[in-house]
Amino acid sequence: MPDDSAQYWMGFDLGGTKMLAQAYDLKWNVVAKERKRIHPGTGAKGGVERIIDTINEALTKAALNPKNMLGIGIGCPGPIDMNKGLLLDLPNLGWQAVPLKERLSAAFNCPVAVLNDVDAGVYAEHRQGAGKGARTIMGVFAGTGIGGGCIYQGEILRGGTNSCFEIGHMQVMSNGPRCGCGQRGCLESVSSRLAIAAQCARAAYRGDAPHLLGAAGTDIANIRSGALKDSITAGDKAVEEIIKEAARYIGIAVGSVVNLIAPEIVVLGGGLVEAMPDLFVPQVAKAANKRVMPAYKDTFKVVPAALKDDAGVLGAALWAEYSLSKKEKAAS
Amino acid sequence: MPDDSAQYWMGFDLGGTKMLAQAYDLKWNVVAKERKRIHPGTGAKGGVERIIDTINEALTKAALNPKNMLGIGIGCPGPIDMNKGLLLDLPNLGWQAVPLKERLSAAFNCPVAVLNDVDAGVYAEHRQGAGKGARTIMGVFAGTGIGGGCIYQGEILRGGTNSCFEIGHMQVMSNGPRCGCGQRGCLESVSSRLAIAAQCARAAYRGDAPHLLGAAGTDIANIRSGALKDSITAGDKAVEEIIKEAARYIGIAVGSVVNLIAPEIVVLGGGLVEAMPDLFVPQVAKAANKRVMPAYKDTFKVVPAALKDDAGVLGAALWAEYSLSKKEKAAS
Numbered sequence: 001m002p003d004d005s006a007q008y009w010m011g012f013d014l015g016g017t018k019m020l021a022q023a024y025d026l027k028w029n030v031v032a033k034e035r036k037r038i039h040p041g042t043g044a045k046g047g048v049e050r051i052i053d054t055i056n057e058a059l060t061k062a063a064l065n066p067k068n069m070l071g072i073g074i075g076c077p078g079p080i081d082m083n084k085g086l087l088l089d090l091p092n093l094g095w096q097a098v099p100l101k102e103r104l105s106a107a108f109n110c111p112v113a114v115l116n117d118v119d120a121g122v123y124a125e126h127r128q129g130a131g132k133g134a135r136t137i138m139g140v141f142a143g144t145g146i147g148g149g150c151i152y153q154g155e156i157l158r159g160g161t162n163s164c165f166e167i168g169h170m171q172v173m174s175n176g177p178r179c180g181c182g183q184r185g186c187l188e189s190v191s192s193r194l195a196i197a198a199q200c201a202r203a204a205y206r207g208d209a210p211h212l213l214g215a216a217g218t219d220i221a222n223i224r225s226g227a228l229k230d231s232i233t234a235g236d237k238a239v240e241e242i243i244k245e246a247a248r249y250i251g252i253a254v255g256s257v258v259n260l261i262a263p264e265i266v267v268l269g270g271g272l273v274e275a276m277p278d279l280f281v282p283q284v285a286k287a288a289n290k291r292v293m294p295a296y297k298d299t300f301k302v303v304p305a306a307l308k309d310d311a312g313v314l315g316a317a318l319w320a321e322y323s324l325s326k327k328e329k330a331a332s
Numbered sequence: 333m334p335d336d337s338a339q340y341w342m343g344f345d346l347g348g349t350k351m352l353a354q355a356y357d358l359k360w361n362v363v364a365k366e367r368k369r370i371h372p373g374t375g376a377k378g379g380v381e382r383i384i385d386t387i388n389e390a391l392t393k394a395a396l397n398p399k400n401m402l403g404i405g406i407g408c409p410g411p412i413d414m415n416k417g418l419l420l421d422l423p424n425l426g427w428q429a430v431p432l433k434e435r436l437s438a439a440f441n442c443p444v445a446v447l448n449d450v451d452a453g454v455y456a457e458h459r460q461g462a463g464k465g466a467r468t469i470m471g472v473f474a475g476t477g478i479g480g481g482c483i484y485q486g487e488i489l490r491g492g493t494n495s496c497f498e499i500g501h502m503q504v505m506s507n508g509p510r511c512g513c514g515q516r517g518c519l520e521s522v523s524s525r526l527a528i529a530a531q532c533a534r535a536a537y538r539g540d541a542p543h544l545l546g547a548a549g550t551d552i553a554n555i556r557s558g559a560l561k562d563s564i565t566a567g568d569k570a571v572e573e574i575i576k577e578a579a580r581y582i583g584i585a586v587g588s589v590v591n592l593i594a595p596e597i598v599v600l601g602g603g604l605v606e607a608m609p610d611l612f613v614p615q616v617a618k619a620a621n622k623r624v625m626p627a628y629k630d631t632f633k634v635v636p637a638a639l640k641d642d643a644g645v646l647g648a649a650l651w652a653e654y655s656l657s658k659k660e661k662a663a664s
Contacts, residue, residue: 159594262491
């Protein structure tokens with residue numbers, strides 16, 4: 001029979017297509033886990049019910065007592081009202097103003113912290129990964145889109161109500177490509193996996209990337225990070241040049257942000273970087289150091305993320321522990 | 333005979349061409365003042381002596397007892413090592429790594445805080461001006477150059493060692509004009525008074541800005557903010573368009589920064605904005621709101637600076653009071 005008195009924190013990662021609940025004991029070992037697909041048709045109401053089911057199933061499978069759950073941290077791929085615990089907008093699923101904190105704390109009778117998923121990942125890097133001990137850590141996560149997060153003096157950098165650090169929507173190219181946010185020339189429109197795939201598909205179509213053409217064709221849905229990496233290894237110079245240029249733009253954005261907030265550590269992560277760290281990390285570091293003012297040269301390190309897939313769910317649980325314990329302290 | 337026991341804080345504003353010492357009583361009334369030109373030829377050593385002389389003369393004139401000086405805050409137009417109180421770089425005067433905190437605390441036997449001059453101005457707006465009560469305030473000061481500052485949760489936003497928030501050196505135009513920092517397309521290279529004057533001089537030379545041509549000619553040294561304003565009032569449409577375009581680029585930079593740090597208040601100041609607030613403030617607000625992601629629209633106010641010339645020297649004194657009192661508290 002399991003220890004019925006053991007306390008734990010619940011981390012939750014709400015993705016674009018799947019969700020993951022993971023419970024941690026007080027030494028941050030995983031003690032329960034459950035994963036589900038998101039059903040796109042069910043709307044926010046059905047989605048929240050599925051989140052609750054996923055947590056309940058994780059607890060049941062591991063025979064954890066819900067009474068011993070100290071709190072839930074839930075990371076979501078969109079802007080958050082951090083005061084109210086509201087998921088403001090999830091355009092891909094059509095969810096808007098979802099009161100996650102209210103619903104989950106009612107369902108589980110425990111405190112809940114709602115945060116942005118990239119903030120969660122960068123917070124995990126700060127506590128247990130590549131950003132330990134620094135005063136200011138920023139993270140850039142490049143995959144299908146580009147997200148960012150910043151930990152300043154041990155806390156997630158945030159606005160008066162909203163989460164922030166949307167580095168993917170800094171303008172890096174005047175009159176650049178159209179971005180999903182409605183603007184032009186955002187970093188995401190230039191350097192995300194989707195932006196790179198679109199350029200590489202053209203190169204493949206023209207015959208400049210024969211290995212990519214053979215392996216993935218010209219449908220950008222099939223041109224994933226792994227296929228890009230393999231085509232470079234096989235000798236597709238055009239693909240390598242496109243990715244170096246994309247990394248250079250990430251470096252330009254990072255350089256502008258270094259001039260603004262002077263981080264000590266810049267963590268690079270996401271599917272693109274994980275597939276090709278040796279290409280991205282030095283390119284970004286070089287372009288950023290070229291871009292910054294003289295006083296900031298070599299004042300920051302560009303490093304790959306140390307935690308992989310679990311950074312988001314772990315960071316959500318760690319942030320719950322930090323922010324909810326802090327509130328208890330302030331109230332007592 | 334003056335009250336020999338009255339305590340006061342000393343604010344100091346080190347400009348590019350002049351310096352200003354101003355002492356404040358505990359209710360922030362000015363109780364002493366002295367201003368001097370900087371002699372460019374004397375180097376950092378002579379400069380620091382002149383700073384000390386200026387403070388001493390202010391005290392003597394007002395018959396203030398140096399023993400009652402609670403601390404000195406000195407704002408400088410360059411990056412600062414805020415831990416060591418070092419002025420890192422003042423390219424116009426050729427000063428480098430000047431140990432201002434060490435020199436001034438030795439000369440006056442009191443604690444000293446060294447900070448960036450724009451940070452000082454924004455801090456004053458936070459305490460007594462247009463940014464009161466907000467969690468995050470950012471300032472953009474557009475004059476000969478473009479400086480920025482940010483107050484986050486009541487404190488100057490800073491790096492591990494250095495001051496930061498150099499919004500003038502964010503890239504806003506790919507392959508844009510050359511900037512003094514060595515890069516291309518920085519906001520300062522596009523929207524500073526010098527950048528605007530260079531464009532207006534060409535318009536005047538071509539005959540497109542007859543009023544400006546008559547009043548200031550085509551020498552950019554003579555095309556000051558007041559002359560620009562007067563030429564617009566007199567009907568120089570070309571000048572108005574150039575300035576609107578410059579304001580639009582400030583708005584693009586502000587929009588990118590709103591996506592990053594979600595400030596509630598954006599304070600605009602500096603000679604250009606002070607001369608033409610009705611032109612700059614709405615243009616910047618419009619361009620920034622156009623640029624931000626949907627979740628950040630109308631979450632911030634763009635306002636003109638409320639404090640004028642004295643913001644820098646007042647902010648330096650206020651920051652001395654805040655940061656030096658805080659240190660005393662932590663030590664006791």
